[in-house]
Amino acid sequence: MSDSPIISRKNDHININLNEDVSSKRSTGLSAFHFLHNALPEIDLSAIDTTQSIFGKEVRLPILISSMTGGTTKAVEINQRLAIIAEKFGLAMGVGSQRAAIDNPNLAESFKIRKYSPSILLFANIGAVQLNYGYGLAECKQAVEMIDADALILHLNPLQEAIQENGNTNFSFLLSKIEEICKLLNKPVIIKEVGWGISADLAEKLVNVGVAGIDVSGAGGTSWSQVERYRLKDEINIRVAESFRDWGIPTSEALLQLVEKKINTLIISSGGLQTGMDLAKSIAIGANLAGMASVFLKKAVASIDDLSDEVKIIEKIIRISMFGTGSLNISQFQNSKILKTEKLT
Numbered sequence: 549m550s551d552s553p554i555i556s557r558k559n560d561h562i563n564i565n566l567n568e569d570v571s572s573k574r575s576t577g578l579s580a581f582h583f584l585h586n587a588l589p590e591i592d593l594s595a596i597d598t599t600q601s602i603f604g605k606e607v608r609l610p611i612l613i614s615s616m617t618g619g620t621t622k623a624v625e626i627n628q629r630l631a632i633i634a635e636k637f638g639l640a641m642g643v644g645s646q647r648a649a650i651d652n653p654n655l656a657e658s659f660k661i662r663k664y665s666p667s668i669l670l671f672a673n674i675g676a677v678q679l680n681y682g683y684g685l686a687e688c689k690q691a692v693e694m695i696d697a698d699a700l701i702l703h704l705n706p707l708q709e710a711i712q713e714n715g716n717t718n719f720s721f722l723l724s725k726i727e728e729i730c731k732l733l734n735k736p737v738i739i740k741e742v743g744w745g746i747s748a749d750l751a752e753k754l755v756n757v758g759v760a761g762i763d764v765s766g767a768g769g770t771s772w773s774q775v776e777r778y779r780l781k782d783e784i785n786i787r788v789a790e791s792f793r794d795w796g797i798p799t800s801e802a803l804l805q806l807v808e809k810k811i812n813t814l815i816i817s818s819g820g821l822q823t824g825m826d827l828a829k830s831i832a833i834g835a836n837l838a839g840m841a842s843v844f845l846k847k848a849v850a851s852i853d854d855l856s857d858e859v860k861i862i863e864k865i866i867r868i869s870m871f872g873t874g875s876l877n878i879s880q881f882q883n884s885k886i887l888k889t890e891k892l893t
Contacts, residue, residue: 572743572793576768576820577800581829589874596870597877598863599638600836602814603698603736603760605669608638609863610831610878612839614765614818615673615701615740618659619648629848629855631661634668637859640837642671642701642740646691647678662696671738672697676704679725680718685732692735699736699760702726707744708772711789713780723757730758736814741765743772743819745797748805751813761814763839764803767796768820770842800833807834824865831866832873834882 600607613630617623627643634641641661649656662670672691674683679702692700709715730737739746739754740763746754751762777789797805799819806815817830818839827838847855875881 572767572769572771572774572796572820574767574794574796574798574820576766576826577798578768578821578826578829581800581833583829583832583869583873585872586874589871591871591874591876593867593871595876596867598866598870600878602640602669602836605640605667605698606638607640607669607837609859609866610835610837611637611639611827611859611862611866612816612818612837613639613641613844614763614839614841615642615671615703616644616841616845618644618646619655620658624658626845626848627658627661628664629852630844631664631668632852633848633855633859635665636856637863638668639859640669640671641665642839643673643695645673645675645703646694647674649694650674650683650687650690656694659695669699670695670697671699671701673701673703673740675716676702676722676726676739677706677709677716677719679722679729680720681716685729688729688733692733697735699738700729700733701738701740701763702729703740703742704746705742705772707792707795708742708776711773711776711780711785711792713785723753726754726759727757730760736760738763738814738816740816741819743767743770744795745799745802745819746806747797747802748809748811751806751811752809755811755813759813761816762806762811763816763818764797764799764806765816765839766799766802766819767794768799769818769822770820771795799830803830803833803835824862825869827862828866828869831878831882832869836878836882 643659674691709717738761739759745766746764771793773789773792780786803817815835816837817835821840830838847858870881
């Protein structure tokens with residue numbers, strides 16, 4: 549595949565995430581939440597139903613394989629393994645940014661995972677800021693059609709672009725351009741941060757212009773300012789990047805803001821989720837889907853069996869958490885008063 553700057557950057561991102569400590573200094577805040585145990589759940593564990601219908605697709609588990617990669621040779625096998633497991637367990641999945649393949653169609657193959665996952669809820673993905681750099685409806689349609697996606701993610705990453713060498717930093721007037729895409733695309737549009745969170749106030753503005761889903765992608769997991777720090781050569785820029793390692797709205801706080809403000813949209817919790825219990829807590833707080841990237845990436849690189857085992861563990865944790873709270877289905881599990889909070893010390 550091409551050695552373009554975009555491809556080199558994507559390869560760097562994979563290698564840095566696998567080999568360097570790029571975690572945020574912030575906590576997701578999910579450790580402050582605890583389930584209220586129901587000693588008499590009055591349900592049969594085997595009868596618990598974790599399925600949901602989202603954008604017309606059946607999702608058998610409330611798990612999203614969050615957008616990660618594509619456009620490189622290394623990404624081909626990773627995305628293939630992720631897609632096979634998504635199909636096996638009925639998960640939702642997003643691909644990494646498709647900008648490289650839109651600019652160079654020869655790179656599209658690494659994103660074309662539908663043949664491995666014909667029935668899953670699948671999200672296309674491009675950077676929202678590209679709408680200020682020549683992209684428009686045609687490119688959004690191209691991203692969706694490239695992978696036969698059910699929806700389009702427009703991701704927001706202003707801090708990453710500001711730190712990245714030669715980043716795209718013109719975020720002016722994007723809300724109106726997002727609105728235009730929502731009106732004309734004929735597919736649902738999801739707005740996703742990349743790890744610094746989305747506030748309820750912003751979520752409300754986005755839903756008001758037609759956005760069909762919000763992925764809060766809060767602080768507490770991978771810090772993309774820290775990822776970019778490992779790509780920088782200049783000491784001044786490195787020190788600037790390191791100053792933002794603890795930036796952002798923690799995932800639990802961003803999620804709670806949307807739930808408490810009753811933002812009427814698909815809500816996805818991601819950003820620093822590491823375990824099945826993190827996912828279970830996210831759903832119980834009010835998310836429709838809970839997403840992980842780094843954990844799934846590392847398991848996918850190791851082997852497809854390791855990846856499959858990880859999903860089995862997460863599924864059991866979610867089901868037993870539902871059982872232990874007397875929740876027969878996802879709607880009973882989410883938005884119910886089954887959590888108490890404690891202040892983090």
